[in-house]
Amino acid sequence: MQLVTIFRAFNPIDAQLVRSRLDAANFHPTVSHELSALSMDGYALAAGGILVQVPDEEAANATEFLHSSEELQA
Numbered sequence: 057m058q059l060v061t062i063f064r065a066f067n068p069i070d071a072q073l074v075r076s077r078l079d080a081a082n083f084h085p086t087v088s089h090e091l092s093a094l095s096m097d098g099y100a101l102a103a104g105g106i107l108v109q110v111p112d113e114e115a116a117n118a119t120e121f122l123h124s125s126e127e128l129q130a
Contacts, residue, residue, distance in 0.1 A: 059086065060115040063122065064105030071106040074122065078110065083118045085110050 065071035078085040
């Protein structure tokens with residue numbers, strides 16, 4: 057199973073919020089680089105962010121879900 061990054065955050069709260077929304081919609085998200093970002097100042101920015109990832113077969117639907125829910129909030 058290959059993981060695909062569908063969202064990047066620069067703080068753990070944003071990453072966990074997106075992970076939670078995806079999880080509630082029956083996707084299988086994971087969060088990467090979160091602990092490193094918490095342990096070293098500036099690491100999240102230097103490493104390209106905290107990554108929210110899903111299996112490659114869910115990536116297109118999960119990305120569409122995130123974009124559609126952003127439009128509803130606006």
